[in-house]
Amino acid sequence: MTINLDPRVPAGPLADKWENHKFSMRLVNPANKRKFKIIVVGTGLAGASAAASLGELGYEVEVFTFHDSPRRAHSIAAQGGINAAKNYHNDGDSVYRLFYDTIKGGDYRSREANVHRLAELSLNIIDQATAQGVPFAREYGGLLDNRSFGGAQVSRTFYARGQTGQQLLLGAYQALMRQVDRGSVKLHTRTEMLDLVVKDGRAVGIVTRDLVNGAISRHSGHAVVLATGGYANVFFLSTNAKASNATAIWRAHRRGAAFANPAFTQIHPTCIPASDEFQSKLTLMSESLRNDGRIWVPKRAGDNRPPNDIPMAERDYFLERMYPAFGNLVPRDVASRAAKRMVDAGHGVGPLQNGVYLDFANAIDRLGRNTIAERYDNLFQMYERITDEDPYQVPMRIYPAPHYTMGGLWVDYNLMTTIPGLYALGEANFSDHGANRLGASALMQGLADGYFVLPYTIGDYLAEYLNTDPVPTSHEAFGEVEAGVRERVSGYLNTNGTRTVDWFHRELGKIMLEHCGMARTESGLDKALAEIPALHEEFKADVRVLGESESFNQSLERAGRVDDFFELAQVMCLDAKNREESCGGHFREEYQTPEGEALRRDNEFAYVAAWDWTGDPGSPELIKEPLEFENVKLSTRSYK
Amino acid sequence: MNITLQVWKQEGPDRAGRFATYQVDDIEPEMSFLEMLDILNERLVSQGDDPISFDHDCREGICGTCGVMIDGQAHGPQLGTATCQLHMRKFRDGDTITVEPWRAAGFPIVRDLVVDRTSFDRIIEAGGYITVDTGAAPDANLIPVPKDVAETAFDAAACIGCGACVAACPNGAANLFTAAKINHLNLLPQGQAERWARTEAMVEVMEEYFGSCTNHGECEKACPKEISIDFIAWMNRDYVKAKVKNRRLMGQKA
Known part of the structure; x- marks a missing residue:
């Protein structure tokens, strides 16, 4: 059965769509809201803001996180800032310009209507967060300060030192805890969603495992909201937190939610290069550093003099040379590929020659050490702790690393997946960033979805089910799903193989990074598509998970997540292979301009590739949602 | 580097705890403290021994999930640094390091180094x-x-x-x-x-x-x-x- 991908974009002029849609949607009156139970999975920016807002409205909300506290979600690690078209700085910003920059930055692979709504809501987010007490940076007059981020020529990024994600998440977490205290939200910590329950084609609940005592339990609701983040940990080495995983969205996919644009992954240009084979994760250095840092490599390949001994004339400030208009502030995909080209050509720096320099010497001369410290000191300290080098004295070494996934569950304009009653928010959906996300836009999207979109759109769905009870958890639909979960969990423990879960994860990551990373080719993807299922079979036969399921067992938690990554990796490679063009973070070597830039093929590929589960991870069905551009003219991105 | 670890092991809040001793050889000074524990756990599982449970997530010092007592100091010897950002270069070859969970009545033990x-x-x-x-x-x-x-x-x-x-x-x-x-x-x-x-x-x-x-x-x-x-x-x-x-x-x- 082919599913129908109706994006349900409202009619009317772009700028009026959301306003009109809000009026046309059905409402649930305040007295009836408490009759509806909503399950929210994940407590990052999207999940916490959604759960808090739904609780405020009067819905009965149950929220789940595998962390020990909602405040641990990985949104907390976002550093640089959050975009909003406030135009507080009189530099020509507007909602339309933010919309335009986001569409262009995403290389024309996102839906116009969604992106415009995001730009509109950016204004409300800053107001909301400020009222919550988020300590954004201020100017001396007490008003809000801004800085610039990649892909924009205006200053529209609000920030809280290098810890913007932390402060915004704490704001949402605190709003959530207020609802927990009021009793409108029930919080389940250290509880992981392991499957979705679908009955008569609708999402009706979830099955979870308590990570402390191993108890498997059933939870029923009128609707299920997944705000479970992205899947960059499929690469093993990424900037994601160690526990970030795709299990919730992958299990939903297996139950019928189409997965859109899985190959659209973002490789962030400014991460600290790996130092050895046992590296467990990579650490991001905020993009905001590119405001004041200059990126360069030695002009001569293999030049291994200390950076401060290399004279100006022998340095190649390659981004400034190649992209004079945007310079060091080109979008992430462009900056990443340029760095890769330099390193591949032998200009890499550092002990493993796997980085490029990000140099603050000029900025320190111009602005003074104090100003630089005020802007970036926490980042400089973080860098020094990891590398034992002082960035005030010697340039940082940076290199691209997997960071964010634009792909995710397909959603319509209401953020509903192809399973009625199942919503996906934030990084877990595919909606707003096209083939490349601009810096400081992830926080914006997560909070827009949670605070300002879902609370309106979910009512339109629920209104139809007024005075119906949630499906009882004793129903056989729950029983079947629970039996499957139990079988999976005991399966890992009974395999008694020889290799650890991490060993398999690391090997999978190597395949993905090599063939489905920053540059992809048809032959490489074919190779990956042969290697991944073979390794997955080996995993199933040879993984070793010790201990028992009825206790706190971290290897067991990881086994399920890695098992799902194996299947997801295949659809990522299939999507990358299918998309015979280069756009944003997806770069197919066969499709590039003579200068080595991405070559889009709009006639063939201006569509969202949504993949439907068929039962075999190696052959999902491709369904296309054509992208129509009524307001923006498709053109080749130029940052020169 | 070669390190000896004395780690608090406790199967649950109501079970008795004890110190277990582990020899961890061939560690690089560039590794983080938690990467050292990762490697030890890999080796333990390969030998069929119970790995050490410890909380961690972002490994960038911002999520607040990690944290253990290292030689009696919360987050170890480096000031202003969470456990995940502590690196082995802060220790010497041949050191014996004692690792315990947070010790406080307000934080009951979940397992080993993990607290509630x-x-x-x-x-x-x-x-x-x-x-x-x-x-x-x-x-x-x-x-x-x-x-x-x-x-x-x-x-x-x-x-x-x-x-x-x-x-x-x-x-x-x-x-x-x-x-x-x-x-x-x-x-x-x-x-x-x-x-x-x-x-x-x-x-x-x-x-x-x-x-x-x-x-x-x-x-x-x-x-x-x-x-x-x-x-x-x-x-x-x-x-x-x-x-x-x-x-x-x-x-x-x-």
């Missing part, structure tokens, strides 16, 4: 927020916040909720954690409406779970975000004022 910190969530729930429903906010620039005030509020808001302050305190007190949140909100103009109710409620929930502060100052030294103990003094001042103001406000109602 939900008591922190209870403190936030009691008033660690500004009441503003979604959609009710005025334009952000309507409320100017003097730069110094914003900076000081930020210094308090930088708390990651790891619990090192409690673990380091001889009394197992959570005053630095609670003071950080109270001051973050009480300093800002947006936080004034609920200032006194918030302070009284949060302090009183804190006292249900944790010991009392006697100004040892260990918390400030252990804090990976170097949050100042001055905030505790300000919290105490606000608490005394709150006791008076809240009573007067209640009188007005009657």
Whole structure:
């Protein structure tokens, strides 16, 4: 059965769509809201803001996180800032310009209507967060300060030192805890969603495992909201937190939610290069550093003099040379590929020659050490702790690393997946960033979805089910799903193989990074598509998970997540292979301009590739949602 | 590097714990402390031995999930650094390192080095927020916040909720954690409406779970975000004022 991908974009002029849609949607009156139970999975920016807002409205909300506290979600690690078209700085910003920059930055692979709504809501987010007490940076007059981020020529990024994600998440977490205290939200910590329950084609609940005592339990609701983040940990080495995983969205996919644009992954240009084979994760250095840092490599390949001994004339400030208009502030995909080209050509720096320099010497001369410290000191300290080098004295070494996934569950304009009653928010959906996300836009999207979109759109769905009870958890639909979960969990423990879960994860990551990373080719993807299922079979036969399921067992938690990554990796490679063009973070070597830039093929590929589960991870069905551009003219991105 | 580890092992909150000794050879100084534990766990599982449970997530020092006592110091020997950002270069070849969970009555043990910190969530729930429903906010620039005030509020808001302050305190007190949140909100103009109710409620929930502060100052030294103990003094001042103001406000109602 082919599913129908109706994006349900409202009619009317772009700028009026959301306003009109809000009026046309059905409402649930305040007295009836408490009759509806909503399950929210994940407590990052999207999940916490959604759960808090739904609780405020009067819905009965149950929220789940595998962390020990909602405040641990990985949104907390976002550093640089959050975009909003406030135009507080009189530099020509507007909602339309933010919309335009986001569409262009995403290389024309996102839906116009969604992106415009995001730009509109950016204004409300800053107001909301400020009222919550988020300590954004201020100017001396007490008003809000801004800085610039990649892909924009205006200053529209609000920030809280290098810890913007932390402060915004704490704001949402605190709003959530207020609802927990009021009793409108029930919080389940250290509880992981392991499957979705679908009955008569609708999402009706979830099955979870308590990570402390191993108890498997059933939870029923009128609707299920997944705000479970992205899947960059499929690469093993990424900037994601160690526990970030795709299990919730992958299990939903297996139950019928189409997965859109899985190959659209973002490789962030400014991460600290790996130092050895046992590296467990990579650490991001905020993009905001590119405001004041200059990126360069030695002009001569293999030049291994200390950076401060290399004279100006022998340095190649390659981004400034190649992209004079945007310079060091080109979008992430462009900056990443340029760095890769330099390193591949032998200009890499550092002990493993796997980085490029990000140099603050000029900025320190111009602005003074104090100003630089005020802007970036926490980042400089973080860098020094990891590398034992002082960035005030010697340039940082940076290199691209997997960071964010634009792909995710397909959603319509209401953020509903192809399973009625199942919503996906934030990084877990595919909606707003096209083939490349601009810096400081992830926080914006997560909070827009949670605070300002879902609370309106979910009512339109629920209104139809007024005075119906949630499906009882004793129903056989729950029983079947629970039996499957139990079988999976005991399966890992009974395999008694020889290799650890991490060993398999690391090997999978190597395949993905090599063939489905920053540059992809048809032959490489074919190779990956042969290697991944073979390794997955080996995993199933040879993984070793010790201990028992009825206790706190971290290897067991990881086994399920890695098992799902194996299947997801295949659809990522299939999507990358299918998309015979280069756009944003997806770069197919066969499709590039003579200068080595991405070559889009709009006639063939201006569509969202949504993949439907068929039962075999190696052959999902491709369904296309054509992208129509009524307001923006498709053109080749130029940052020169 | 070759290291000997003495690690606290405990299967559950009601089980007896003990130290187990592990020899960890061939460690690189560039590795982080947690990567060293990862490698040890890989080796243990390969040998069929029970791995060590420890909490961790972002490994960038911001999520607050990780944290262990290393040679009796919360987060180990490097000041202003969470466990995940501590590197093996801070130790010497041949060292014996003792690793224990946070030791505090307010944080019961879950398993091995993992503790239950939900008591922190209870403190936030009691008033660690500004009441503003979604959609009710005025334009952000309507409320100017003097730069110094914003900076000081930020210094308090930088708390990651790891619990090192409690673990380091001889009394197992959570005053630095609670003071950080109270001051973050009480300093800002947006936080004034609920200032006194918030302070009284949060302090009183804190006292249900944790010991009392006697100004040892260990918390400030252990804090990976170097949050100042001055905030505790300000919290105490606000608490005394709150006791008076809240009573007067209640009188007005009657």
